[in-house]
Amino acid sequence: MAQQRCRSVLITGCSRGIGLGLVRGLADASPAPDWVIATCRYPEKALELQQLSKQHSHIKLLQLESTSLLVFPFLPVADVVCENSIKKVVKEVEEILGDKGLNCLINNAGINVVASLEEVTAETMLTIYETNTVAQLMVTKAFLPLLRKAAQLSTGMGCHRAAIINMSSLAASMQLVTANEMFLKVYPYRIAKTALNMITRCLAADLKVDGILCISLHPGWIQTDMGGDMAPLQIQEAIPGILSVLANLSEKDNGSFLDGQGGTLPW
Numbered sequence: 001m002a003q004q005r006c007r008s009v010l011i012t013g014c015s016r017g018i019g020l021g022l023v024r025g026l027a028d029a030s031p032a033p034d035w036v037i038a039t040c041r042y043p044e045k046a047l048e049l050q051q052l053s054k055q056h057s058h059i060k061l062l063q064l065e066s067t068s069l070l071v072f073p074f075l076p077v078a079d080v081v082c083e084n085s086i087k088k089v090v091k092e093v094e095e096i097l098g099d100k101g102l103n104c105l106i107n108n109a110g111i112n113v114v115a116s117l118e119e120v121t122a123e124t125m126l127t128i129y130e131t132n133t134v135a136q137l138m139v140t141k142a143f144l145p146l147l148r149k150a151a152q153l154s155t156g157m158g159c160h161r162a163a164i165i166n167m168s169s170l171a172a173s174m175q176l177v178t179a180n181e182m183f184l185k186v187y188p189y190r191i192a193k194t195a196l197n198m199i200t201r202c203l204a205a206d207l208k209v210d211g212i213l214c215i216s217l218h219p220g221w222i223q224t225d226m227g228g229d230m231a232p233l234q235i236q237e238a239i240p241g242i243l244s245v246l247a248n249l250s251e252k253d254n255g256s257f258l259d260g261q262g263g264t265l266p267w
């Protein structure tokens, strides 16, 4: 059966890593969405993203403005939580998409910091929670009117209609806590991602009536600044699988925790 097309997708955290990889993958996708809206904190520094948006007229680069507030010298507070910045971006996106609304929101931006039980502090917990959990909920809330608009124009469930993709992690699985000792060094990250998974479950239940699907996605262990050099997958190897999973989402996937190959992960 021919897949219905996703006309518009917005991805956060596109300056590098998986976000940039997704934009690159969607630049060459066939059929390509009408619009790929890629957000990042510092567009002036995101040279590859700039290049992509110059080469492809359907890729639009927008800024989520940064805040000057710093919790630590080495950990910037989540600028995606900045309400004015989110409002500004929503308005810009609305101007681009017009009355068609937004089909797919990918909450990709995220941060990690190594913090074992001995190292973890309240400040680190709160900063990571704000960046990896609160921001995703606030961004989603702000884009809901545009997602609802898109949902009204189609039927079924999936990225062709309206979908929220929360970039989660295997490290968030409560059932797999003992499966990987490496994750014991990332208390704030895994706890924030587990909370993000709860957001997924709540949104999936809450927005079903609107025809908006929501999933958590573990993209795979991928070589990025966050994933590190030991990761088995390079970005370009992982992206086709992720895009295929997204393209094939349907009602049965609503509220699920999937990996980059479409497999189901335990919560």
Ligand SMILES: NC(=O)c1ccc[n+]([C@@H]2O[C@H](COP(=O)([O-])OP(=O)(O)OC[C@H]3O[C@@H](n4cnc5c(N)ncnc54)[C@H](OP(=O)(O)O)[C@@H]3O)[C@@H](O)[C@H]2O)c1
Residues within 6 Å of the ligand: 012, 013, 014, 015, 016, 017, 018, 019, 040, 041, 042, 076, 077, 078, 079, 080, 107, 108, 109, 110, 111, 131, 167, 168, 169, 170, 218, 219, 220, 221, 222, 223, 224, 225, 226, 227, 228, 231
């Ligand atoms: N790589 C993996 O193996 C792996 C595995 C599981 C899950 N994930 C998840 O996949 C997502 C992308 O990860 P990645 O590997 O691509 O990481 P990455 O290479 O470190 O890139 C992270 C992206 O998020 C943005 N970002 C970070 N903090 C931000 C903030 N406070 N406000 C706005 N944007 C912020 C960064 O922007 P700047 O350039 O401005 O810092 C960057 O574009 C994350 O949610 C991560 O948890 C990754």
